[in-house]
Amino acid sequence: MIALSIDIYAAMTVAATAAGFIDAIAGGGGLITVPALLAAGIPPFAALGTNKLQSSFSVAMxxxxxxxxxxVDFRGHVWTVLLIFVAAFAGALAVQSVSNAVLGRVMPLLIIGVVAYVLLSPRMTDDDSHDRLGWCAYAPLAGGIGFYDGFFGPGAGSFYSTSLVALRGMGLTRAAANTKLFNFTSNFAALVLFALGGHVLWLLGLVMAVGAMAGAWIGSHVAIRFGARVIRPLLVTISLILTGKLVWENFF
Structure with missing residues (x-):
C-alpha cells in the first residue's frame, strides 16, 4: 500500500487535466502524466498502470x-479495434519482462519519424485524400501501435493520427477523432492486465481521471472547432518535446 499526501493528489490531478487537454487535440498526454507519477515516487509499473486508468477515462471522454x-466510424473499425485490443494486451504483458532502457533508445527514432512527416508533408490538413492502404492492410499497423501503447504508451496517439492521415487518407480532424477510439481500446486492454497484476493505484487514478476528463472535454471542443490549425502545431510540439526528453534521458 502506497501512502500519498493530499498535495500529491492535487498535483497529479492538475497534471492529468493538462494531459487530457493536450491528448484530446494532439495525443501525447502521457508525456505529462507518466513523468509526473514517477516524480511523485510512484513505482514504474504502478505509474504505468495508474496512467492507463486515468487515460482511459480521458480518451473515452x-x-x-x-x-x-x-x-468516429465505429462500424468500419470493428476488426481493427479487436486487433488493437489483443496487441495492446500482449504489449502490457511484454513490458513486464523487457528493459525500459531498450525501449528508451528506440522511441526517439520513432518520434523523429512522426515529426519529420508532420513537418514535411503538405497533406496534414482537414481535407481527406486518397488512401494508400485499405483497412485490411492498415489493421496490422494499427495493431503494432496498439502493442506499443500497451508496452509503454506516450506518443501512441500521435502515431495513430499520423498513420491515419498518411495511409488512410483522412483529414487531420477526422483522424484525431478515430484515433480516440483506437487509443481507448489500447489503453483499456493494457489497464486490464496492469489491474490483474496489482499495478494500479485506484484512488489516485480515479481522482486524476476527473481532471483528465475535464481537460479532454475542453481539448476535444477546441479540436472540433479549430481543426488542423490547432492540431498540427500541437502535434509537432508534443512530438519534439517527447523526442528531446527521451534522447536526454537515454543517451546523456
Missing part, C-alpha cells in the same frame, strides 16, 4: 465528444 459530431 474525447471519443464521446468526437462521436457526437459523427466523426
Amino acid at each position: 474525447s471519443c464521446y465528444r468526437f462521436a457526437r459530431t459523427g466523426l
Whole structure:
C-alpha cells in the first residue's frame, strides 16, 4: 500500500487535466502524466498502470465528444479495434519482462519519424485524400501501435493520427477523432492486465481521471472547432518535446 499526501493528489490531478487537454487535440498526454507519477515516487509499473486508468477515462471522454459530431466510424473499425485490443494486451504483458532502457533508445527514432512527416508533408490538413492502404492492410499497423501503447504508451496517439492521415487518407480532424477510439481500446486492454497484476493505484487514478476528463472535454471542443490549425502545431510540439526528453534521458 502506497501512502500519498493530499498535495500529491492535487498535483497529479492538475497534471492529468493538462494531459487530457493536450491528448484530446494532439495525443501525447502521457508525456505529462507518466513523468509526473514517477516524480511523485510512484513505482514504474504502478505509474504505468495508474496512467492507463486515468487515460482511459480521458480518451473515452474525447471519443464521446468526437462521436457526437459523427466523426468516429465505429462500424468500419470493428476488426481493427479487436486487433488493437489483443496487441495492446500482449504489449502490457511484454513490458513486464523487457528493459525500459531498450525501449528508451528506440522511441526517439520513432518520434523523429512522426515529426519529420508532420513537418514535411503538405497533406496534414482537414481535407481527406486518397488512401494508400485499405483497412485490411492498415489493421496490422494499427495493431503494432496498439502493442506499443500497451508496452509503454506516450506518443501512441500521435502515431495513430499520423498513420491515419498518411495511409488512410483522412483529414487531420477526422483522424484525431478515430484515433480516440483506437487509443481507448489500447489503453483499456493494457489497464486490464496492469489491474490483474496489482499495478494500479485506484484512488489516485480515479481522482486524476476527473481532471483528465475535464481537460479532454475542453481539448476535444477546441479540436472540433479549430481543426488542423490547432492540431498540427500541437502535434509537432508534443512530438519534439517527447523526442528531446527521451534522447536526454537515454543517451546523456
